[in-house]
Amino acid sequence: MDDDLLNDVAKILATQHHEQTVANQRTDELNQALNGVQGDLEKQSRTQVDAQSALDALDAESVADNQLDELDQILGDMEQILTAKPTVSKPVTKFKPLDSVTPANDWTSLVQASNEYADRHELDLSNPYYQMMSTREFSELSTELVNKFQISRLQKVDYVFSSVVGVIMGLVDALLVGRIKTGKDATGLQKTVDQGFDKIVIGAGRFSRQSELRSQKAAAIKGAAGKLTPSQLAQWDQRIKDAGSIDKHRAIKTLEKNFKVSYDAANNASIIGDGIAGMSANNHHLRSLAHDPGILGLITGIVDQLTGKATFIDSTGSIVRATTTNMEKDGVIQGPLPVRIVKATENWFGHILSDVAGSSGAKGRGAGVPGPFYAATQSLNVGSISIKGQDMTVAQTSDWLYKQGLDFRAFAAQSIPVLVGETLIRMYWFAKQHFYYGLSVQQSLPTGKNPDVNRLLLTMTSVFGALDFSDATVRSGFFQNMGEFLLRLNYVNALDLGFRSIQVMRNEAKHSQLTEKIDRDIQQEWDRILIP
Structure with missing residues (x-):
């Protein structure tokens, strides 16, 4: 079906929907006015009933003269009220005549009349489909379309936040990670990570050596049929204790041997x-x-x-x-x-x-x-x-x-700013989905299957990559020293950037296939309805 024809139909339906809405509002206003009049009539009716009841209950034989005088006075006042000129106690509501689309005998005139009606009532027909829905219906439809078409819900503030995180990562990398160094020249996070790995290796070596000595002690006790002297047992215990304080060199030797x-x-x-x-x-x-x-x-x-x-x-x-x-x-x-x-x-x-x-x-x-x-x-x-x-x-x-x-320890040091950025983005996503949109904990989890999460991560790592590349370029004298340039690049982020790019492109391809399928389904449904 032609899009212009569909828009004209939507405009006519939108103006008719507006006419119906205004008519319903007028009906509500008339009902309120009628309820007010009915209330006044009921009040007067109750007053008359009360007066009649009072007269019926009056016993003429037991009434004193002064009471009859009072009754005459009351009846006189009532007669005066009833015969007096009525006064308006409430403002009179005046209803304006309802407007309507001018009847037309042809399609063009009907469309023109609908546009004129919309102009008189300042009715926006730039998107007439929305005019036929209430706020709640529009919200429900928007949510359904977002879910069905997997439309991104990201806003400008989301991209700004992910860009700021990328800048933070770049600063952490430039100031705390810096250039890859070897030997005792390692500084910053690289030195801290090196020391951390040293502690892990020393701990593993000590544990392995103590386990080895305990096994040897058990074998010695078994071989001696449990007849080791206290001095010999004390020597074994001392060796096990000493193994808990071996240095890095001996710890590595132990691991290499075992x-x-x-x-x-x-x-x-x-x-x-x-x-x-x-x-x-x-x-x-x-x-x-x-x-x-x-x-x-x-x-x-x-x-x-x-x-x-x-x-x-x-x-x-x-x-x-x-x-x-x-x-x-x-x-x-x-x-x-x-x-x-x-x-x-x-x-x-x-x-x-x-x-x-x-x-x-x-x-x-x-x-x-x-x-x-x-x-x-x-x-x-x-x-x-x-x-x-x-x-x-x-x-x-x-x-x-x-x-x-550039070994595993250097990669671990370079991964720290990347992990910091990933953590901040995923925490931000969870907080916004759960506390702002009110979604459940499960729905708010920032999983890798969510396209919007991947877009934010790609934005973050792209900004970080740009800053990292710029820092390495400047410090290498604009590629005059390629060795310096390569030693300052964050390779973990480069890998993450490639991975995120592939992930987002894959998601976009899937989204394109989904929308094309939905478009085909809609066209098939239109053909079924309109073509006999």
């Missing part, structure tokens, strides 16, 4: 046969896929332990399977497969802990494990990036960044 794996090779001297091209002591964690602290490393670590091999990526980007001089414990390669997998998983996790804060032989900060999936960049032998006068591929650049301190 969670030995076949794929651990500090350099090519630990490789049986041909070495791994490009591997050295300060990047062997990056070359070994099993040292990835994510799902990639877990799967590779289990396979490597079950097969007694090690998986590396060499400098050409090729995956190399090799045998190392380090052998896993017998418990890994013996027993049923489920037991072997569990033991391999335990060994993998323990070995990651031993390396996350640097190896036992490292001086200072040490090279920890890379970030999740970061090892995969070693296969990207493409591009050309000039760093300190040397052209490097993407793989070589990522290797250089890792050696400069």
